[in-house]
Structure formats: structure tokens, C-alpha cells
Amino acid sequence: MSKYYVTTPIYYVNDIPHIGHAYTTIAADILARYHRICGHDVFFLTGTDEHGQKVEEAAAKRGLTPKAHADGMVENFRSLWKKLGISNDAFIRTTDEPHIKTVQALLQSLWEKGEIEKRTWRGWYCTPDERFWTEKDLVEGNCPDCGRPVHEVEEENYFFLMSKYHERLVAHIESHPGFILPESRRNEVLGFLRSQTLGDLCITRPKSRLSWGITVPFDEAFVTYVWFDALVNYFSATGYLAPSLVSTEGFSPLLTMRTPFHETGCGSGRFWPADHHLVGKDILTTHAVYWSTMLMALDMPLPKTLFAHGWWTVDGKKMSKSLGNVVDPGAVAEKFGVDAFRYFLFREVPFGLDGDFSIAAMIGRVNSDLANDLGNLASRALNMIVRYRGGAVPAPVVETEREEHIRQVAEALPARLAESLAAPRFQRALEDVWELVSLGNKYIEDTAPWALAKNPADAGRLDTVLYTTAETLRVLAITLWPFMPGSMQTLWERLGLAGKAGNISAMKNFDEEVKWGRLAPGTKVFKGDALFPRIDMENLNEQAAPKENAPVTTSEPPPEKTPATPPENVITIDEFARVQLKTGKIIEAERVPKSNKLLRLQVDTGEMRQVVAGIAKWYTPEEIVGKTVVIVCNLAPAKLMGVESQGMILAASDAEGNLAVISPEKPIGAGNRVK
Ligand code: MSP
Numbered sequence: 001m002s003k004y005y006v007t008t009p010i011y012y013v014n015d016i017p018h019i020g021h022a023y024t025t026i027a028a029d030i031l032a033r034y035h036r037i038c039g040h041d042v043f044f045l046t047g048t049d050e051h052g053q054k055v056e057e058a059a060a061k062r063g064l065t066p067k068a069h070a071d072g073m074v075e076n077f078r079s080l081w082k083k084l085g086i087s088n089d090a091f092i093r094t095t096d097e098p099h100i101k102t103v104q105a106l107l108q109s110l111w112e113k114g115e116i117e118k119r120t121w122r123g124w125y126c127t128p129d130e131r132f133w134t135e136k137d138l139v140e141g142n143c144p145d146c147g148r149p150v151h152e153v154e155e156e157n158y159f160f161l162m163s164k165y166h167e168r169l170v171a172h173i174e175s176h177p178g179f180i181l182p183e184s185r186r187n188e189v190l191g192f193l194r195s196q197t198l199g200d201l202c203i204t205r206p207k208s209r210l211s212w213g214i215t216v217p218f219d220e221a222f223v224t225y226v227w228f229d230a231l232v233n234y235f236s237a238t239g240y241l242a243p244s245l246v247s248t249e250g251f252s253p254l255l256t257m258r259t260p261f262h263e264t265g266c267g268s269g270r271f272w273p274a275d276h277h278l279v280g281k282d283i284l285t286t287h288a289v290y291w292s293t294m295l296m297a298l299d300m301p302l303p304k305t306l307f308a309h310g311w312w313t314v315d316g317k318k319m320s321k322s323l324g325n326v327v328d329p330g331a332v333a334e335k336f337g338v339d340a341f342r343y344f345l346f347r348e349v350p351f352g353l354d355g356d357f358s359i360a361a362m363i364g365r366v367n368s369d370l371a372n373d374l375g376n377l378a379s380r381a382l383n384m385i386v387r388y389r390g391g392a393v394p395a396p397v398v399e400t401e402r403e404e405h406i407r408q409v410a411e412a413l414p415a416r417l418a419e420s421l422a423a424p425r426f427q428r429a430l431e432d433v434w435e436l437v438s439l440g441n442k443y444i445e446d447t448a449p450w451a452l453a454k455n456p457a458d459a460g461r462l463d464t465v466l467y468t469t470a471e472t473l474r475v476l477a478i479t480l481w482p483f484m485p486g487s488m489q490t491l492w493e494r495l496g497l498a499g500k501a502g503n504i505s506a507m508k509n510f511d512e513e514v515k516w517g518r519l520a521p522g523t524k525v526f527k528g529d530a531l532f533p534r535i536d537m538e539n540l541n542e543q544a545a546p547k548e549n550a551p552v553t554t555s556e557p558p559p560e561k562t563p564a565t566p567p568e569n570v571i572t573i574d575e576f577a578r579v580q581l582k583t584g585k586i587i588e589a590e591r592v593p594k595s596n597k598l599l600r601l602q603v604d605t606g607e608m609r610q611v612v613a614g615i616a617k618w619y620t621p622e623e624i625v626g627k628t629v630v631i632v633c634n635l636a637p638a639k640l641m642g643v644e645s646q647g648m649i650l651a652a653s654d655a656e657g658n659l660a661v662i663s664p665e666k667p668i669g670a671g672n673r674v675k
Contacts, residue, residue, distance in 0.1 A: 047092030606671025
């Protein structure tokens with residue numbers, strides 16, 4: 001059986017997940033699901049990157065150990081992946097003991113092979129980026145990457161002799177056109193490698209400066225550079241988290257590996273090398289250069305494809321905490337439906353290019369492609385089978401050129417999808433499938449089953465038309481399932497197939513399953529609610545969730561209602577949606593020295609944050625501690641009396657000068673969205 005191994009980057013635990021994290025993870029999920037129903041032996045890995053200075057600092061700010069900080073933050077990722085229907089086979093954390101052992105074994109092996117050297121190094125260090133720069137790299141004395149100030153360091157460190165592999169890396173990229181994709185990114189990497197001399201890579205940090213990392217096995221005074229540690233995750237996971245190995249207890253890389261892969265004895269030859277490492281464009285160089293040369297030095301095969309995708313802006317602007325426009329994927333999915341969100345991300349923009357996210361664009365897509373095209377096709381086809389044939393799919397009688405055409409388009413899909421998803425080109429794959437959606441709708445218009453139903457002489461023709469539309473839906477449910485697993489499984493069930501053929505996820509032969517004519521006449525279908533309800537921008541406020549909306553209709557949208565006199569300073573739902581309100585539990589409170597008004601609060605909003613609130617006249621620190629309040633979480637941080645405030649607490653005040661903080665009416669946990 002052929003294997004397929006796909007990875008996402010491992011995400012830093014000092015941030016909460018945003019649309020960028022969701023994007024790569026859903027992409028990997030689509031590929032994993034697709035390969036599974038093709039019958040491939042799939043390993044889909046995601047996880048978290050937990051070492052390094054930034055994590056150490058973030059933990060110190062919260063008064064936690066780095067591990068305790070990471071243990072809490074990692075749950076944000078796990079719960080989001082659950083919500084978004086992510087089917088990862090494993091979740092790696094770089095603090096996992098077997099991963100640490102693998103990193104140490106690989107370092108030891110490189111050290112013994114003479115691939116690592118100790119040197120005294122003088123240069124410039126950018127703390128936020130955790131990267132060293134030489135004098136000539138700096139731009140006006142600042143970090144060339146982020147523009148922030150750097151500071152001079154002189155210290156002993158270990159260097160991986162990366163420069164040795166310069167020529168071999170260029171040759172590998174040149175001779176493997178699919179190694180870096182898309183092609184434009186491949187050309188960029190090649191251009192950079194041809195125009196610059198590759199240096200050696202500093203892969204340690206002295207413990208005197210940073211202690212939160214993996215101890216270097218041959219020198220206890222050092223920890224491993226976080227990127228060296230992180231990249232190894234792709235390999236170490238194959239040794240202790242890959243499907244048939246998950247139950248391996250008491251992992252010891254040198255003793256218990258079933259398939260010792262090379263001299264270090266770590267990892268598993270069954271899944272390595274990875275088929276697709278999916279990464280954002282900003283971390284392509286670390287993968288293409290550091291990871292590739294590390295593997296070369298270890299005599300290990302290189303991954304088959306590094307795919308660098310583009311970045312999302314939000315409403316035309318770069319996404320940033322200070323602009324307060326960071327998109328929370330969980331909130332979007334809750335409001336518009338997980339599958340609508342998944343579909344939008346991959347239909348809107350070619351994978352590889354940058355894209356712009358806006359609620360308006362998403363609603364436009366959902367309404368036109370999902371509610372109108374696909375949803376409508378499903379509801380019309382199922383309705384007619386129920387109305388004209390009591391819900392039982394009739395057997396086709398006479399097939400004409402029209403049916404032949406649909407059959408051909410449907411049967412061509414497996415090959416087209418295989419090609420589109422190989423790169424992967426998700427947008428093209430969806431366009432391929434949408435040809436069948438459009439054809440299905442056109443077929444219904446052209447054959448006018450409602451007219452055939454009026455004439456008993458056309459009964460056979462009507463049977464053929466109804467069978468053809470139902471069979472079209474069956475093919476669509478399978479081919480779109482990797483993209484929209486929840487709603488396509490629902491469609492599958494409405495087609496009466498769940499009982500017989502089980503779940504789509506259990507399929508193992510995609511090409512066979514998609515073959516025309518597998519839907520057995522007599523199968524009982526049912527209508528159900530709209531698969532993708534139309535989202536009405538104007539009523540968005542009142543709509544709790546799309547699933548509870550009115551069913552899809554084919555009629556024109558209702559005429560605009562005469563609006564009530566608009567209040568002043570109207571904001572759109574988009575603008576409102578940008579304000580992130582969450583419940584927060586006040587854990588600690590104290591007066592800000594020299595201020596009568598301000599309290600400094602430590603608030604748990606799913607993560608700990610410091611909020612400075614002007615409520616000291618109305619609440620003592622003792623009174624406020626333990627209360628659950630509402631916090632504006634995405635307000636740009638500000639300093640009040642020299643103390644940083646990361647958010648604002650909501651309170652109401654009246655003309656008499658009374659003030660009351662706003663609290664939920666019933667007990668509810670901290671960190672929940674207020675909307
Ligand atoms: N920990 C490293 C990766 C190590 S992999 C061995 C890291 N982590 S991260 O948490 O910063 O994750 C970043 C991922 O999110 C990257 O792939 C990055 O490109 C992606 N994105 C961050 N912002 C993004 C957008 N606005 N749009 C799309 N993706 C973006 O880097």
C-alpha cells in the first residue's frame with residue numbers, strides 16, 4: 001500500500017491560533033482525507049513548537065514555568081483542531097521525551113561525524129526573532145528581518161557546517177522540480193542560493209543565556225537552537241507517533257524502534273521521507289536550507305515536496321495584534337459553519353498566493369457557491385425524488401447524450417483531482433468539481449423534470465433524470481468530502497447511503513467509489529434542511545448559527561425592508577465582529593501605586609493578561625478578585641501610569657457617578673467569546 005505523510009509547521013505556543021495556523025492545518029487535513037479515501041496509508045502530523053527564548057519569556061511574564069505555560073497554551077490548538085474537523089493522526093510537542101531523545105541522538109551523530117564545530121562567535125542577535133546576524137546583514141543597524149534593534153554578542157557556540165552542502169543543495173533543487181513549490185518560490189530559493197555564499201549555522205545557545213531548550217548531548221552547558229529542535233519533529237514523530245507505532249510504550253530511540261531507519265536508530269523508514277511539508281512562505285528558507293542540509297549531513301532522504309503557501313491579509317490590511325484584526329478561526333467557524341470556512345479558504349485564493357479575508361467575501365462565496373449552486377442542486381434533486389417517487393431512487397431507463405455527458409464529467413473527476421491535489425492546487429480541484437455542480441443544475445433546468453412529471457408517457461424519462469441527479473450528488477458527496485467532511489457526510493446520509501456503505505471516511509478506493517452507476521435503484525432518500533443556508537448580511541446579528549436559518553430557496557432575495565431610523569454612528573456587523581469580547585476571571589488585583597483610579601488586574605481570558613482598569617473608586621482589590629467580567633481582548637496594548645494594559649474591562653456608569661462592571665448573568669467559564 002502506498003504511504004502518504006503530510007505535515008504542518010509546528011506552531012509556537014506563545015500565540016493563540018489564528019487564520020494562518022488554521023489555513024495550513026486545514027490544507028493538510030484535506031490532503032490527508034483525500035489520500036485516506038484513496039486507500040493510502042496516511043500519517044498526518046501537526047503539533048507545537050515549545051522551546052526557545054520567546055516561550056521562556058512569555059511563561060516568566062505569567063509567573064509560570066515554560067512547561068506549565070506550554071501545557072495550557074497547547075490546548076488552544078487542540079481544541080481548535082477539533083472544532084475545525086481536523087483529522088490529524090498525531091500531535092507532536094517538542095517537549096515530548098521521545099522527541100528530545102531523537103534531537104539529541106541526531107546531534108550526537110552529527111558531532112561524531114564531524115559535522116559540528118565549536119567556535120567563538122561575534123555578531124548581532126535579534127531576540128524576538130531568535131536569530132543571529134553578521135554586521136553586514138544589518139539594515140541601518142537593525143534586524144534585517146523584522147527591523148527591530150539587535151544587540152551585540154560574543155560567545156562560544158556550536159556550528160553545524162551547513163556551508164559544505166551548498167552545491168549539493170542547489171543541485172538537488174535543480175534536479176527535483178517538485179521539491180519546492182510553487183515554482184515561483186523555487187526560483188526565489190535558487191536565486192538566493194546562487195547569489196550568496198551559504199554560511200554555517202549556529203545551532204546552540206549557552207545555558208547562561210537561555211535555559212529552556214534541549215540540552216546538547218556532548219556539552220551540557222548548551223541548549224539546542226529552537227529551529228534545529230523544531231525541524232527534527234517531522235522525523236522524530238515517525239518514530240513514536242506514526243499510526244502503527246502509537247502504542248509503543250517507553251520509547252527509547254535506540255532500543256525499541258521497529259524499523260531502525262539509519263545509524264541513529266531513530267524514526268521510522270515507513271513514513272520518512274515526508275510527501276508534503278506544508279509551510280507559510282516566511283518559513284520556507286528554514287525548511288529548504290536548514291532542514292535539507294541537516295538531512296544531507298545525516299545521510300537521510302529529503303522530503304518530496306516543500307510547499308510554501310501565501311499569507312492572508314484581513315480587510316486589505318496585514319493581520320496584527322496591534323491593529324486588532326486577528327481572525328479567530330473558531331469564532332468564524334461557529335458563526336458561519338466549519339465547512340463554509342474551510343471551503344472559502346481554498347476556493348477563494350490559489351494555494352501559494354496571498355489572499356484577503358473579509359466577512360463580506362466569505363458570505364458572498366457561501367451564498368453563491370454553497371447555498372445557490374451546491375445546496376440548491378441537492379435540495380432540488382432530493383425534493384423531486386421525494387415528491388415524484390415517494391423518496392425511492394428510480395432505476396434509469398433511457399439514457400441520452402445529456403446523461404452520457406454528465407457521466408463522462410463525473411468519471412473524469414478522479415484523474416483530475418489526483419492531478420490537482422498532487423501539487424496541491426486546491427482551488428483548481430474545487431473548480432473541477434464545480435463543473436459537475438453547474439452541469440447538474442443545468443441538467444435539471446434543461447430536462448425540466450416538473451414538466452415530465454405532468455405527463456405519464458414521460459415516466460421513464462423522469463426516472464432517468466431523477467437517477468442521474470441523485471448519482472451526481474453521490475459523486476459530489478465523495479469528491480467534496482475532503483474539503484467539507486461534515487456537510488458531505490450529511491448529504492451522503494440523505495442519499496440513504498450511510499447504512500449501506502457506511503461513512504465516506506471508511507472508503508478505500510476512491511476511483512471505484514466514484515464510478516458512475518453505483519447508486520442502487522430503490523435507495524430511500526430524504527430531504528432534510530438546507531445543507532448550506534443562505535447568510536443574510538443584514539440579519540447576521542439575529543442569526544445564532546447558519547444551521548438554524550431558513551432553508552435555501554431558489555427565489556430572488558426578498559425586497560429590502562424599510563429600515564428603522566438608523567441610530568447615529570452605525571457600524572457594520574463586520575466592524576462589530578472585529579471587537580473580540582471574552583469572559584475573563586479576575587485572578588489577582590492590586591492598586592496601581594500613586595493612582596486613585598487604577599487597579600492592576602491579572603485576568604484569565606483563556607490566557608493570562610494584565611488589564612489596568614479605572615475602577616478603584618468603586619471596587620477594592622478584594623471585592624473584584626474572583627469575579628467573571630467581560631474583556632475587550634484585541635485592544636492595542638497601552639500604558640496607564642507606566643503600567644501596560646492588555647485589554648479593557650466593560651463597565652456601565654450612570655449620571656449619578658455609579659459604576660458597575662458587566663458580568664455574565666449565569667456562571668460561565670473564563671475565555672469564552674461574548675457576542
Ligand atoms: N514554530 C515555527 C515553525 C516551525 S516548523 C518546524 C513557526 N510557528 S508559528 O506559530 O509562527 O507559525 C507560523 C505559521 O503560520 C507559518 O507557516 C506562517 O507562515 C503562518 N502564518 C502566520 N501568519 C499568517 C497569515 N497571515 N496568513 C497565512 N499564514 C500565516 O513559525
